[in-house]
Amino acid sequence: MRNCLAIFYREVRSYFNSPVAYAILTGFLLIAGYFFYAIISSFLNYTLTASIEAQYYQMAPPIINVNMMALRPFFLNLTVVMIFAVPLITMRLYAEEKKSGTIELLLTSPIRSAETMFGKYLAALVLYITLLASTSIYHIILFIYGNPELGQILTSYLGLIFMGGSFIAVGIFISSLTENQMVAGFVTIIILLLFWIIGWVATFAGPFFGSLLEYISLLNHFDEFGMGVIDIKHIIFYISFISFFLFLTLMFIESAKWRTR
Amino acid sequence: MISVDHLTKYYGAKPAIQDVSFNVKKGEILGFLGPNAAGKTTTMRILTCYMPATEGTATVGGFDVFKDSLEVRKRIGYLPENPPLYTDMTAKGFLEFVAQIKGIERREIKNRLSEVMEKAAITEVANRLIKHLSKGYKQRVGIAQALIHNPEILILDEPTVGLDPKQIIEVREMIKNLGGEHTIILSTHILPEVSMTCERVIIINEGKIVASDTPDNLTKRLKGSESLFVEVEGPRKEIEAKIKSMKGITRVTFQRKTNQNVVGFRVETELHTDLRKELATLVVQQGWGLMELRPMGMSLEEIFLHLTTKEEEVSGA
Ligand SMILES: Nc1ncnc2c1ncn2[C@@H]1O[C@H](COP(=O)(O)OP(=O)(O)OP(=O)(O)O)[C@@H](O)[C@H]1O
Ligand SMILES: [Mg+2]
Numbered sequence: 001m002r003n004c005l006a007i008f009y010r011e012v013r014s015y016f017n018s019p020v021a022y023a024i025l026t027g028f029l030l031i032a033g034y035f036f037y038a039i040i041s042s043f044l045n046y047t048l049t050a051s052i053e054a055q056y057y058q059m060a061p062p063i064i065n066v067n068m069m070a071l072r073p074f075f076l077n078l079t080v081v082m083i084f085a086v087p088l089i090t091m092r093l094y095a096e097e098k099k100s101g102t103i104e105l106l107l108t109s110p111i112r113s114a115e116t117m118f119g120k121y122l123a124a125l126v127l128y129i130t131l132l133a134s135t136s137i138y139h140i141i142l143f144i145y146g147n148p149e150l151g152q153i154l155t156s157y158l159g160l161i162f163m164g165g166s167f168i169a170v171g172i173f174i175s176s177l178t179e180n181q182m183v184a185g186f187v188t189i190i191i192l193l194l195f196w197i198i199g200w201v202a203t204f205a206g207p208f209f210g211s212l213l214e215y216i217s218l219l220n221h222f223d224e225f226g227m228g229v230i231d232i233k234h235i236i237f238y239i240s241f242i243s244f245f246l247f248l249t250l251m252f253i254e255s256a257k258w259r260t261r
Numbered sequence: 262m263i264s265v266d267h268l269t270k271y272y273g274a275k276p277a278i279q280d281v282s283f284n285v286k287k288g289e290i291l292g293f294l295g296p297n298a299a300g301k302t303t304t305m306r307i308l309t310c311y312m313p314a315t316e317g318t319a320t321v322g323g324f325d326v327f328k329d330s331l332e333v334r335k336r337i338g339y340l341p342e343n344p345p346l347y348t349d350m351t352a353k354g355f356l357e358f359v360a361q362i363k364g365i366e367r368r369e370i371k372n373r374l375s376e377v378m379e380k381a382a383i384t385e386v387a388n389r390l391i392k393h394l395s396k397g398y399k400q401r402v403g404i405a406q407a408l409i410h411n412p413e414i415l416i417l418d419e420p421t422v423g424l425d426p427k428q429i430i431e432v433r434e435m436i437k438n439l440g441g442e443h444t445i446i447l448s449t450h451i452l453p454e455v456s457m458t459c460e461r462v463i464i465i466n467e468g469k470i471v472a473s474d475t476p477d478n479l480t481k482r483l484k485g486s487e488s489l490f491v492e493v494e495g496p497r498k499e500i501e502a503k504i505k506s507m508k509g510i511t512r513v514t515f516q517r518k519t520n521q522n523v524v525g526f527r528v529e530t531e532l533h534t535d536l537r538k539e540l541a542t543l544v545v546q547q548g549w550g551l552m553e554l555r556p557m558g559m560s561l562e563e564i565f566l567h568l569t570t571k572e573e574e575v576s577g578a
């Protein structure tokens with residue numbers, strides 16, 4: 001546990017002592033901000049036309065739900081942005097240590113591979129949650145000018161944490177396979193994109209494969225979180241997904257200590 | 262303290278070390294000497310549990326490097342060939358991190374830090390970022406890192422690489438002082454380094470141990486033929502001819518002329534014969550002046566070349 005924390009602190013410090021975290025944060029805020037602006041303005045446009053139409057036909061203005069019409073698309077967009085942001089966070093985790101040789105220090109110190117891995121995983125998760133937290137300013141604006149539903153916002157964030165946690169698990173695994181950060185980042189993006197589009201492919205696949213693909217689509221499991229519902233089966237899915245990739249990572253690192261040739 | 266038994270390591274189909282066996286006693290300083298690609302780093306990586314051997318076993322402090330890896334790692338301080346440094350940390354911050362993962366008690370960390378920084382002479386750069394340090398200082402931080410948990414065993418892969426001559430002397434001095442308390446294996450391809458610091462030398466070439474002895478014994482054992490240096494006052498040609506005609510002399514080579522009349526020769530004799538007395542008598546009988554007469558040893562440098570080139574001849578045949 002102590003070892004795990006030592007690794008964790010070192011990783012977090014290394015993120016925030018270098019421009020990496022700030023570059024990712026800035027890029028992310030710009031893109032997320034743009035989506036927020038685009039979605040809100042089209043939403044406002046829509047409400048405006050709707051109320052003008054209502055006046056014209058002398059009807060009561062329609063009830064327009066900001067949660068469904070603006071927040072939900074915003075969060076869906078965030079998941080896509082994260083497909084590109086998370087690999088930037090995870091690509092260095094092992095690749096950098098392999099390149100610089102510091103992995104030799106870790107592997108010859110009295111510390112378990114699992115402790116190293118969890119320390120790294122948690123550090124990446126902290127940076128990821130920092131990214132998410134930075135978007136909360138947008139919601140403050142919504143609360144000032146409208147009445148969005150807090151519950152739905154919170155479940156969406158919970159869903160995003162689970163989804164990001166899964167992305168990070170994929171990223172840390174890919175990073176453990178290579179000493180080239182660029183390759184690690186690129187391959188992670190490709191794999192995350194695959195997990196993302198798998199949901200569409202499912203609609204064209206046969207009934208059996210269709211439901212299988214639908215099940216492993218990371219996005220499908222986010223849907224209900226985005227609608228304000230917490231369902232344990234989705235949480236179980238994400239946790240199994242994360243455990244699976246962390247297990248693969250551990251196996252790969254340990255295998256280096258067993259391979260005798 | 263360390264016992265290595267028939268270690269073999271293959272990278273793919275290519276052997277890096279073959280059938281390597283040796284022992285190191287507690288407190289001993291062992292030098293691992295060999296040319297590039299001899300297998301020094303490979304052997305050290307197996308001993309430090311970085312990777313397993315293909316065949317054979319090794320125990321460190323009584324623990325098997327493969328089965329009790331965690332126990333072994335607790336007892337070893339390791340300086341890899343490229344010092345493993347997080348360059349975005351300060352020297353002190355880095356050492357603090359290493360102290361934590363080596364399992365040092367929290368309240369002892371501070372003491373250990375200042376002790377080790379003093380030993381490695383890096384106190385004045387403690388708060389600088391490692392990436393801004395010179396190569397020599399980086400190497401010292403690497404050495405400090407290996408010492409931080411006061412390990413029983415130190416494994417140092419080319420510890421003096423990248424240091425300036427003054428620092429090299431300091432580091433060798435430091436290693437010498439660490440012996441006795443710590444058991445040390447160090448690798449190098451610099452010969453004077455082993456004769457200066459080590460009590461025992463293992464010469465390794467192409468993955469195989471070709472010699473193992475004290476630096477002195479090695480020098481004695483490997484003379485091949487014994488040679489003497491003799492300096493005589495007298496006519497050069499005549500002296501050379503007379504010495505050559507003596508019984509038991511294999512070769513006479515002219516070495517130097519110090520004075521008008523004073524010439525020096527290297528005289529090689531058959532193994533295990535000491536012809537100093539006979540040589541002296543001859544010179545005196547001829548009425549020449551005997552200025553100097555002493556046995557010539559081979560330097561480790563020569564032995565090293567001798568052994569390793571011989572090995573090549575064998576594999577080439
Ligand atoms: N990771 C690796 N993969 C494949 N071959 C390797 C690997 N590491 C070392 N080798 C090979 O094993 C042999 C021994 O290498 P090693 O690094 O142990 O030599 P060394 O004695 O430390 O040499 P140097 O003095 O250059 O450091 C070399 O032929 C090298 O090419
Ligand atoms: Mg080497």
